[in-house]
Structure formats: C-alpha cells, structure tokens
Amino acid sequence: MALPKSYNRLELGQVLSALGAIAAGVIVGMCLIDPNRSVLVMALAGMAFTASLLVFSRLRLYPDRVRAKQTEAMLDLARGTLDTMSEGLDVDGAQKACDLLLPATNTVAVAITSRTSILGYSGVDKDLNPTNGPIRTAATHDVIEHGEIRVIKTAAEIGFPIDRHVINAAVIVPLRQGGETIGTLKFYYPHPRKITETQLSIAEGFGELLSSQLDASALEEQHQMAVSMELKALQSQINPHFLFNTLNTIAALIRTDPAKARDLVREFATFYRRTLEDSSDLIALSREVDQAQRYLMLEVARFGEDRLQFSSFIPDDAASCLVPSFVVQPLVENAVKHAMPSEGTLHIGVEARREGNDLIIQIMDDGTGMSTEERERIKEPDDGVGLGMAMRNINARINSYYGEESSMDVESVEGEGTTVVLFLKNACTRSIGSLVSVEH
Numbered sequence: 001m002a003l004p005k006s007y008n009r010l011e012l013g014q015v016l017s018a019l020g021a022i023a024a025g026v027i028v029g030m031c032l033i034d035p036n037r038s039v040l041v042m043a044l045a046g047m048a049f050t051a052s053l054l055v056f057s058r059l060r061l062y063p064d065r066v067r068a069k070q071t072e073a074m075l076d077l078a079r080g081t082l083d084t085m086s087e088g089l090d091v092d093g094a095q096k097a098c099d100l101l102l103p104a105t106n107t108v109a110v111a112i113t114s115r116t117s118i119l120g121y122s123g124v125d126k127d128l129n130p131t132n133g134p135i136r137t138a139a140t141h142d143v144i145e146h147g148e149i150r151v152i153k154t155a156a157e158i159g160f161p162i163d164r165h166v167i168n169a170a171v172i173v174p175l176r177q178g179g180e181t182i183g184t185l186k187f188y189y190p191h192p193r194k195i196t197e198t199q200l201s202i203a204e205g206f207g208e209l210l211s212s213q214l215d216a217s218a219l220e221e222q223h224q225m226a227v228s229m230e231l232k233a234l235q236s237q238i239n240p241h242f243l244f245n246t247l248n249t250i251a252a253l254i255r256t257d258p259a260k261a262r263d264l265v266r267e268f269a270t271f272y273r274r275t276l277e278d279s280s281d282l283i284a285l286s287r288e289v290d291q292a293q294r295y296l297m298l299e300v301a302r303f304g305e306d307r308l309q310f311s312s313f314i315p316d317d318a319a320s321c322l323v324p325s326f327v328v329q330p331l332v333e334n335a336v337k338h339a340m341p342s343e344g345t346l347h348i349g350v351e352a353r354r355e356g357n358d359l360i361i362q363i364m365d366d367g368t369g370m371s372t373e374e375r376e377r378i379k380e381p382d383d384g385v386g387l388g389m390a391m392r393n394i395n396a397r398i399n400s401y402y403g404e405e406s407s408m409d410v411e412s413v414e415g416e417g418t419t420v421v422l423f424l425k426n427a428c429t430r431s432i433g434s435l436v437s438v439e440h
Contacts, residue, residue, distance in 0.1 A: 089112075089114060089119065089175065089177070089182060089183055090119070091119050091120065091131055091132065093120075094112040094119035094120030095112075095119070095120035095121075095122075095131065096120070097112060097120060097210070098110045098111060098112055098120040098121060098122040098123075099120075099122050101122075101187075101206065102122040102123050104202075105187060105199060105202060106189065106194045106196075106199055107123065107187045107188055107189055107194075107199075108123050108124045108166065108167060108188055108189065108190050109121065109122065109123025109124050109125065109126075109167065109186075109187075109188040110122050110123060110185075110186065110187055110188070111129060111184075111185075111186040111188070112175070112183060112184070112185055112186070113135050113140060113144075113183050113184045113186070114182065114183045115144050115181070115182060115183060116134065116135065117132050117133060117134055117135060118130065118131060118132065118133045118134075118135065119131065119132075119183070123188065124166050124167065124188075125166065125167070136159065137158050137159035138158075138159040139152055139157060139158050139159050139170065139172055140159075140172055140184055140186065143172045143173075143174050143181070143184050144174070144181055144183070144184060147174045147176070147181040148174065149171070149172065149173050149174065149203075149204060149207070150170075150171070150172045151170075151171050151195060151200065152169060152170045152171075152172065153168075153169050153192035153195070154168065154169070154192075155167060155168045158170050158188075166190065167188045167189070167190065168189070168190060168191055168192065169188070169189040169190075169191060169192040169194065169195055170186060170187060170188050170189065171186070171187045171189075171195060171199070171200060171203040172184050172185075172186045172187075173185045173186070173187075173203050173204060173206070173207030174207065174211075175207060175210055175211050176211040177211065185203070185206060185207050185210060187199070187202075187203050245302055246264075246268055246298050246301075246302065249264070249298070249301050249302045250264050250265060250268065250301075253301070260301070264297075264298060264301055267294050267297055267298065268298060270294060271291065271294045271295060271298065274291050274294075282322035282323060282324060282325075282401065283322065283323065283324075283325045284319065284320050284321070284322065284323075285314060285318060285319055285320070285321050285322075285323050285352060285359070285361070286314060286319040286320065287325075288323055288325060288326075288327065288328045288329065289312050289314055289328060289350055289352075291325075291328075291329050292310075292312075292328045292329040292332040292350060293310060293312065295329055295332060295333060296308070296310040296332060296336075296348065297310075299336055303340075306345060307340070307344075307345055307346065308336065308340075308345065308346050308348070309345055309346070309347050309348070310332075310347075310348050310349070310350075311347070311348075311349045311350075312349065312350040312351065313349075313350075313351045313352075314350070314351075314352045315352070315353065315354070317354045317428075318352040318353060318354040318359060318428070319352075321352075321354065321359045321424075321427045321428040322427060322428075323359070323361070323424065323427060324394075324397045324398065324401055327361075327394050327397065327398065327422065328350060328361065328363060330390045330394065331363040331390070331394070331420050332348055332350070332363060334390060335348050335363070335365040335367060335418070336348070338367075338368070339365045339367025339368050339369070339417070339418060340367060340368070341367055341368055346365060346366065346367050347365065347366050348363070348364070348365045349362075349363075349364045349365075350362070350363050350364075351364070354428055356428075357426045357427070357428045357429045358423065358424065358425055358426060358427065358428070359422075359423075359424040359427035359428055360421065360422070360423055360424075361421070361422040361424070362419055362420070362421050362422075363419070363420045363422075364417065364418070364419045364420075365417050365418055365419075366416065366417040367417055367418065368414070368415065369412045369413050369414040369415055369416050369417050369418055370410075370412040370414065370418060371414055374412075375410050375412050378391050378410070391408065391410070394408060394422075395407075395408045398422060398424055401424075402424050402425045402426060402427060403425055403426075405423075405425040406422075406423055406424050406425045407422075407423045408420065408421070408422050408423075409421045409423075
C-alpha cells in the first residue's frame with residue numbers, strides 16, 4: 001500500500017511548517033525589540049507565523065484521516081473478497097478475488113490456485129497462467145505440501161526461469177478448509193523490497209480471511225445437505241402405511257363406488273408425483289395447499305367425512321407468495337396421525353394472510369392437543385424421528401430461505417387442539433404470476 005510514503009510526506013510537511021513558524025516567530029521577536037522595526041515586515045512575519053501554525057496543526061491531524069480512509073478501504077476490500085468466495089473455492093470466485101486484490105497491493109500479479117491448478121490470475125503474464133492450467137512453480141507445490149506461508153525473494157526460488165525480470169519476489173499463503181490445505185493465495189512483486197511489513201500483513205490477513213470463508217461455506221453446504229437428507233427421509237416416510245391404506249381404500253371403492261375410485265386413483269397419482277418431485281425450489285403457496293388438500297382427500301376416503309374434515313382460506317394476495325415445498329402437507333399429515341380423537345370429527349384448517357411482504361400461515365386442528373412437555377420435546381434437536389424431525393426440518397428450511405427472523409411456533413392445549421404458525425419474512429417479495437386463491 002502507499003501508506004508509508006504518505007507518512008513520509010506528512011512528516012516532511014510537519015517539519016517544514018514547524019521551521020517556518022519558528023523562523024517567522026524569530027522575525028516577529030526581533031521586530032518587537034528593534035526600535036527601528038518595520039511595521040510591514042512585522043506584519044508579514046506575523047502572517048507567516050500564523051499560516052505556519054495552521055498548516056502544522058492541520059498536518060498533525062491529517063494522519064488520523066489517512067488511517068480512517070485506509071481502514072475503510074481495507075474493510076470494503078475484505079467484504080468484497082469474502083463475497084467472491086461465498087460459494088467455495090471455484091474459478092469464478094477466485095478470479096474476482098484476484099481482480100479485487102491486485103490494485104490494493106504493491107504487487108504486479110495476484111493468483112489463487114487449488115491443489116493442482118490455477119483458478120484465478122490477475123496482472124503481468126496473465127496469458128501464461130490460464131484458468132485451469134497446471135501450477136507451474138515449485139514454491140507453490142511446497143506451500144501446498146507443508147501448509148506454511150513462504151516469503152520468496154528471488155525468481156529462481158519461486159521456480160521461474162532465471163532470465164525473467166518482471167517477477168522477482170513473492171508471498172505464497174496456504175488456503176485451508178477444515179484444517180487441510182486446499183489451495184494457495186499468491187502475491188507476486190517486481191522486487192523483494194516491495195514486500196514490506198504492511199504487504200506481508202495484508203497477505204497473511206487475506207489468506208486467513210479466505211480460509212475462514214471457505215470453512216463457513218463448507219459448513220453451510222453440510223447443513224444444507226443434512227436438511228435435504230432429512231427432507232428425503234420425511235418424503236420416504238409417506239410411502240409404506242399410507243400407500244397400502246390408500247390402495248386398500250381404492251380397492252374397496254371399486255366395488256361400491258367406481259366413479260369415486262377413479263377420482264381417487266387420479267388424485268393419488270398426482271399426489272405421489274408431486275411428492276417425488278425435486279423439493280429444493282420454492283413454489284406458490286396455493287400449490288402447496290393443493291397438495292395438502294389432496295392428501296386429506298385420500299385420508300377422508302379412508303376414515304369417512306364423519307371422522308375427518310378439511311378447510312382452507314388462502315386470499316388472492318397470499319396465494320402466489322413463494323414457500324418451500326413440503327412445509328404445509330407434513331403438518332397436516334401430523335395432525336391426522338397424532339391429533340385424531342378416539343371418536344368424533346377432527347377438523348383441520350389451513351389459513352394464510354399477508355402482512356406487507358411477510359407471510360403468515362396457520363395450520364390448525366381441534367384434536368387431542370399436546371401437553372407443555374410434549375410441545376417442548378418436539379422442538380428438541382435430538383428428536384430425530386417422526387413429528388420431531390418434521391418440525392425441525394421445516395423450521396430449518398424456512399430459516400434457510402427467509403432468514404433467522406422467520407419462525408415456527410406451536411400452540412397447543414390438551415383436549416382442545418393444536419395450531420402451528422409459520423412466519424415467513426419477505427416471502428411475498430417474489431411471486432409466480434397471478435394465481436387465484438384456494439377456498440374449500
């Protein structure tokens with residue numbers, strides 16, 4: 001960086017202004033004791049004294065502004081570099097990071113590599129270091145093997161031909177993920193004297209910064225994989241009992257009500273096709289509620305309308321808001337499995353409302369309810385099966401899509417029923433077309 005040169009100029013300015021103030025002060029003093037003093041000379045000396053003091057005071061304060069600007073620039077650079085590595089160590093992010101770092105240092109080139117190839121390169125000799133080309137320098141292989149930073153002060157030590165004169169020094173920093181060296185960050189200089197303490201601190205700092213970002217990216221990827229695997233497990237839980245119960249119901253209706261049996265076969269096929277679809281994308285709320293209603297239609301056929309009824313109210317302005325698939329239907333299914341009273345009718349309802357760009361969804365039943373202990377237990381992370389896993393997975397996915405401000409709350413009273421409230425922050429900032437509401 002140019003910071004040391006700036007301070008040299010500042011120090012010189014401070015010395016000159018101080019000497020000017022002293023000289024002007026001496027002249028003013030001599031004029032005061034000289035009976036033949038010149039008023040004009042004394043006036044000019046006084047003005048010079050005042051101006052020198054003002055300049056000196058201003059320069060004394062200036063380093064603070066320099067430091068503030070340098071700090072702000074470094075923070076902006078750090079934020080930008082972190083953003084480039086948000087998806088891990090890949091070609092696109094590495095090249096963007098190199099482009100950002102090159103003008104912020106005294107280097108002639110900046111490079112980022114994986115363990116085997118060049119991912120990004122900016123500066124001189126860019127044409128000799130193509131993306132995905134092999135690592136050419138022995139020093140880089142050495143850093144990857146030993147995982148320690150190296151400061152190199154000759155072209156030969158870097159591994160370049162001895163007749164080269166453009167790059168003659170380098171700082172090579174290991175990039176780590178999970179404690180393992182997975183690549184390098186390299187700063188190339190025209191001369192060893194360019195590797196100042198400031199430059200070395202920048203290299204080490206950005207190496208640690210990028211390594212931390214790579215660790216964070218890996219943890220986020222593992223979290224997403226775990227949530228996805230849980231979702232697949234939830235989907236697979238639908239298959240055995242529900243499958244055979246529904247097929248038995250349809251088989252019985254074929255004899256007594258063939259038309260209804262045909263309708264159920266069609267709905268059953270649609271339900272399973274939707275269940276087995278990729279559930280990684282957001283879908284319109286109306287579609288998710290349709291899937292919940294389709295599930296309930298099959299269960300009503302099994303239990304009878306005297307035992308199970310379903311209703312929903314989704315206003316037009318909420319119907320097209322985007323939600324993760326498989327968030328409403330599992331909660332409706334849990335109500336059927338866990339809240340069905342021994343006699344009488346279980347009523348299940350789904351309602352939604354929009355508040356600005358936020359979406360609130362309620363899944364309600366008037367079934368057996370839960371005790372306080374049961375309600376707290378299903379929220380525990382180690383409740384790895386059934387209702388607990390479903391609740392945890394839904395909560396994790398809405399937090400992933402909408403942030404930590406989103407939430408899932410459970411209200412329940414034994415013998416009176418349960419209400420699950422999903423609050424999705426900014427779920428309605430995007431929508432799919434103009435979809436109609438679902439009212440049944």
